[in-house]
Amino acid sequence: MDYVKAFLIGGLICALVQILMDRTKMMPGRIMVMLVCGGAVLGFLNIYDPLVEFAGGGASVPLLGFGNTLWKGMKEAIKTDGFLGIFMGGFTASAVGISAALIFGYIASLIFEPKMKK
Amino acid sequence: MSSMTRGTQSIYFGEPPFILSSGSVVGKKEGEGPLGTQFDMIDETNMFGEETWEAAESTMQKQACLLAIGKAGLKPQDIRYLYGGDLLRQGIATSMGVEALQIPMFGLFGACSTSGEALALSAMSAAAGYGDRILAVTSSHFGSAEKEFRFPLGYANQRPLSAQWTVTGSGAFVVGIERSHIRVSGVTIGKIVDYGLKDSQNMGACMAPAACDTIMRNFEDFGRTGEEYDYIITGDLGYIGSDILHDLVKKKGNDIADKHLDCGKLMFDQQSQDTHAGGSGCGCAATTLAAHILPKVASGEWQRILFVPTGALMSTVSYNEGESVPGIAHGVVIEHC
Amino acid sequence: MAQTLEEKQKQEKAYQQYVKEKTPQHNVFANMCKAFLVGGIICTIGQAITNYCSSRGLDDTQSGAWTAMILVLISALLTGFNLYPSIAKWGGAGALVPITGFANSVASPAIEYKKEGQVFGIGCKIFTIAGPVILYGIVTSWVLGLIYYLLMKVGVQL
Secondary structure, three states: OHHHHHHHHHHHHHHHHHHHHHHOOOOHHHHHHHHHHHHHHHHHOOOHHHHHHHHOHHHHOEHHHHHHHHHHHHHHHHHHHHHHHHHHHHHHHHHHHHHHHHHHHHHHHHHOOOOOOO | OOOOEEOOOEEEOOOOOEEEEEEEEEOHHHHOOOOHHHOOEEOOOOOOOOOOHHHHHHHHHHHHHHHHHHHOOOOHHHOOEEEEEOOOHHHHHHHHHHHHHOOOEEEEOOHHHHHHHHHHHHHHHHHHOOOOEEEEEEEEOHHHHHHHHOOOOOOOOOOOOOOOEEOOEEEEEEEEOOOOOEEEEEEEOOOOEOOOOOOOOOHHHHHHHHHHHHHHHHHHHHOOOHHHOOEEEEOOOHHHHHHHHHHHHHHOOOOOHHHEEEHHHHHOOHHHHOOOOOEEOHHHHHHHHHHHHHHHHHHOOOOEEEEEOEEEOOOHHHHHOOOOOOEEEOEEEEEEO | OOOOHHHHHHHHHHHHHHHHHHOOOOOHHHHHHHHHHHHHHHHHHHHHHHHHHHHOOOOHHHHHHHHHHHHHHHHHHHHHOOOHHHHHHHHOHHHHOEHHHHHHHHHHHHHHHHHHOHHHHHHHHOOOOOHHHHHHHHHHHHHHHHHHHHHHHOOOOO
16 A cells, blocks of 8 residues: 555656646756755655655655755754754765765766767 | 959859868768768767767767868868867867868867858868868767766756757868869858847757848848759758748748758658757758768759858856857858859 | 847847747646656655565664665666666656656766766766755755754744
8 A cells, every 4th residue: 555655646746847847947957956955845844744654655755855854854963963953964864865876876987888878 | 353242241252162072970870860871981889989979079070081081082181271160168079080180270169050160161261262172070979069068978857849969970071173063152151140049958949040140141142032042951950940940031021941951850860760859960960961962962953052050159158157049050052063 | 230129128038939839848748647657666666665674673764764775776777777868768757856866867977977087077077967956955954954943942843
């Protein structure tokens, strides 16, 4: 059942973003920024966590979920470290995602060659 | 000697200058397209024996030059001057490519109109007696252009229907005073035309106004209508840009729809090769001219054509800073003789 | 034939409108369905990974972290094998929105710019596309964090 929910909610979020891509001239970079920032804001407003509860991967895998993760880390860090936490929480929470992207991206550069588009 | 100028932007040449020979070198996708068998050389790897897109483009230019020079029965040292350019920053593909030929050169930038610009300058130089044999060359490469202007090739994005496919190709032409069956009878040098569009994913629309401006100017300067040309051939307006051009020209009281061809439309099969609005890039017009158009003029099948490659004059910086994408188009009148 | 600034602006606006009408668009509904399918599948794969982690006794945070890491790895591999671009060509937002899109935007410049060297190629340009995501993600969470902290100080609990 949770697979169905993940599929439906994840698919729905992507379908809605597709409208943005086709109807506006927004470039992918801008869309990604919007999703992450949007996720952080929705997390701040306590709207996103319930969605993650419900849809699991359907909410956490999209970049909105990444933004939500950033916010949750921020909240935790402020509780533990006060003001300094504001400077710690973001990167701490996103550490795995960003590190993985950098490390696996770098390893990919060691193994693969650039190829022409088909 | 009577003045060679015509109207406000054009020049009329007697005989010479002539186009003595041409060379066309393309990559895999172009070789698989409708014009595939007509190109002189196809490299399925798109790399021409090199390690980077940029070096591949340079080698491609060198090959095109050597082919054109060889077909005219000449050697590089027989060429007086070279006019060449490409899309990359600092025109690096051209500099690296023609270095080995050791021909005194002028580096040009006209974006995708460079083939028109190079041919015009070559014709002007030969007609004025500045050199007996002048080489015009230009190129583009899908890899180097995508990397510089859009995204790394491995980046996964969805292209809009208005996007065009940068041609991997180089065309070179030897222009000179010896008789051949192709002469350049005139040129119309374009000026920059800007209708304020900022969409770099819809180049055809950005350049169509410039094409219209130069074509109309050519008609007026030479006292012609479309009737005096077998075909009017633009470089890479693509499907959308071509439609827009027809409308713009109609508004000026002319109709060239039946006589108009576009190299971007000729280069690829839109359906099977998934190239959306058509081919683009300096190499698109140059290779189509060399491989497809000039043979028809040489044989007499086409008596007189107007070759009008267009360029979109933007940089990655100007685009990011919110500037519009203006266009420019140069017209070259090519006749059978 | 010089134009006044006003005439030029009018012409530009009219041309932009005309171009909009002349330019064909993708079939939005068809693209939405494809995005729905591809995005849904990627999220389901993520769910499967999370479920497996939970079944091995990991807590929610750890499962989430493993899921992110594995999805990023898969995306980097698909990027290297030149397969992810084909997925995005068909699936559009379905490939852009999940974290796999973010990973592709880091792996693809790394692969492309290696020709320009380790430091000035990969090093400088690996964040060409993803840089804004990290910058504005951190900045946004920082601003929200500041607001949260100040509200907390004033006694308002969120």
